[in-house]
Amino acid sequence: MIAAGTSPLVPLAALAARAETAWLLRLAFFPMDPPSKRPAMSPEAAARFRGMVDRDFAVVWRLLRGLGVAAGTVDDAAQQVFLIASQRIDVITAGSERSFLLATARGVAANVRRSQARSHEVPDEAAVAEKVDEGANPEQALASRQARALLDSILEELPEDAREVFVLFELEGMTMAAIAETLGLPPGTVASRLRRAREEFHAASKRFQAAAHRGAAR
Amino acid sequence: MSDPQRLLAEGANDFERDLLRSWEVEQPSDAARARVLAAAGLGAAVTAVATATKLGAAAGGSIAPKAIVSAGGAVVAKWLAVGAVGLAITGATVGYVRHAARVRRNEEAAARAATPENDATKSAQIAAPAPAPDGVPEAVPVAPTSPHTRNRVTPREHASAVGALGEQVSALDSARRALASGDAASAIRQLDEYEARFPEGALVEEAEVLRVEALVATGDRGAAERAGQRFLAAHPNSPHATRVRALIAP
Numbered sequence: 001m002i003a004a005g006t007s008p009l010v011p012l013a014a015l016a017a018r019a020e021t022a023w024l025l026r027l028a029f030f031p032m033d034p035p036s037k038r039p040a041m042s043p044e045a046a047a048r049f050r051g052m053v054d055r056d057f058a059v060v061w062r063l064l065r066g067l068g069v070a071a072g073t074v075d076d077a078a079q080q081v082f083l084i085a086s087q088r089i090d091v092i093t094a095g096s097e098r099s100f101l102l103a104t105a106r107g108v109a110a111n112v113r114r115s116q117a118r119s120h121e122v123p124d125e126a127a128v129a130e131k132v133d134e135g136a137n138p139e140q141a142l143a144s145r146q147a148r149a150l151l152d153s154i155l156e157e158l159p160e161d162a163r164e165v166f167v168l169f170e171l172e173g174m175t176m177a178a179i180a181e182t183l184g185l186p187p188g189t190v191a192s193r194l195r196r197a198r199e200e201f202h203a204a205s206k207r208f209q210a211a212a213h214r215g216a217a218r
Numbered sequence: 219m220s221d222p223q224r225l226l227a228e229g230a231n232d233f234e235r236d237l238l239r240s241w242e243v244e245q246p247s248d249a250a251r252a253r254v255l256a257a258a259g260l261g262a263a264v265t266a267v268a269t270a271t272k273l274g275a276a277a278g279g280s281i282a283p284k285a286i287v288s289a290g291g292a293v294v295a296k297w298l299a300v301g302a303v304g305l306a307i308t309g310a311t312v313g314y315v316r317h318a319a320r321v322r323r324n325e326e327a328a329a330r331a332a333t334p335e336n337d338a339t340k341s342a343q344i345a346a347p348a349p350a351p352d353g354v355p356e357a358v359p360v361a362p363t364s365p366h367t368r369n370r371v372t373p374r375e376h377a378s379a380v381g382a383l384g385e386q387v388s389a390l391d392s393a394r395r396a397l398a399s400g401d402a403a404s405a406i407r408q409l410d411e412y413e414a415r416f417p418e419g420a421l422v423e424e425a426e427v428l429r430v431e432a433l434v435a436t437g438d439r440g441a442a443e444r445a446g447q448r449f450l451a452a453h454p455n456s457p458h459a460t461r462v463r464a465l466i467a468p
Contacts (some may be wrong), residue, residue: 017445
């Protein structure tokens with residue numbers, strides 16, 4: 001069916017102004033080539049980017065997991081964070097690389113979580129298992145996996161702002177000052193979020209322990 | 219103001235400590251790290267088509283192929299119906315259809331090449347892994363290549379490159395595990411094998427650093443120093459340079 005307002009008499013100029021038209025014309029002459037149009041990084045920028053990956057990939061990856069990105073999606077989300085960093089490497093101030101990455105990770109995590117909520121995606125146990133280093137002791141690995149699943153459930157329950165402070169301080173071992181700087185928050189706010197997160201963490205762990213005892217008593 | 223003690227050190231019961239310690243059990247794979255470098259055109263030439271497809275809609279910053287199909291399809295239908303600007307549409311449609319077919323072929327080839335050790339195909343498509351002499355290889359994207367691109371990689375070449383990176387990552391992982399478990403000699407053997415199999419591999423730099431570590435672990439300071447100096451001469455700007463200097467420092 002022809003949509004209202006679209007007729008053979010519509011001037012070409014008006015069609016060309018449409019976003020879809022622009023895309024189709026672009027595809028006709030430059031089919032899907034944006035990555036190759038990206039200028040290559042200078043050797044200095046490349047060395048700096050490698051340094052960022054070397055130092056901060058693991059922390060970004062774990063933060064994404066801590067902020068609720070599913071195990072099956074976290075590799076892609078981490079890649080998204082670093083792709084953004086690679087595209088903006090020239091504007092990232094020296095010394096603030098980690099802040100940039102963590103801030104970007106927060107944004108990407110929020111988007112991915114929204115996407116997960118829309119698609120009702122549930123954590124994929126196989127994907128979780130794949131991320132866990134089984135080591136030499138499968139029983140220990142199983143216990144660790146179960147503990148990790150519980151930790152994820154508790155983190156899920158924390159308010160978002162408190163959760164990231166909890167992850168960065170308690171789990172990643174960052175200092176309060178570094179967290180305040182990274183998140184752009186006054187130190188007092190970081191401290192109060194941490195207090196709140198701890199209260200929630202203790203409360204949730206008590207609930208889990210009580211539930212476990214009830215289960216064992218049956 | 220000093221930081222409070224962390225819960226793990228003070229204030230958590232045994233159950234909570236177990237939960238907190240479990241944070242460390244999940245770690246990113248080396249393959250995921252390698253993909254990030256490769257996607258940025260460092261280490262191996264890669265494009266992140268699957269990532270863009272998966273996350274693009276959520277991020278709102280890029281147009282996923284599905285959205286293009288949907289928008290493009292609707293417009294094509296309308297335009298064909300009204301018979302307007304037929305030439306441009308034909309060109310666009312042919313361009314897109316060709317492109318879509320090429321992407322599909324590449325994705326199918328990558329899927330065929332996927333193995334449990336090689337999850338690199340999830341979000342990356344890999345082309346020529348050979349690095350440039352200065353250690354900053356030029357990016358040669360595969361999937362979204364223009365029809366005019368000369369260096370087009372066939373699905374077979376593409377699949378084998380994907381498989382090769384997966385094998386490289388596995389080989390280095392295995393050497394790293396051997397070193398971590400205290401078997402430095404086995405690590406060195408595996409590194410020899412790696413460098414023999416992949417003389418221009420994407421992870422050669424990492425392999426050389428690992429070799430220095432392994433040599434230090436064996437107590438062979440002389441060999442460690444020679445390997446370290448060789449590395450520093452070849453890769454003076456490497457992010458690993460500081461580590462290597464520290465390893466071979468007297």
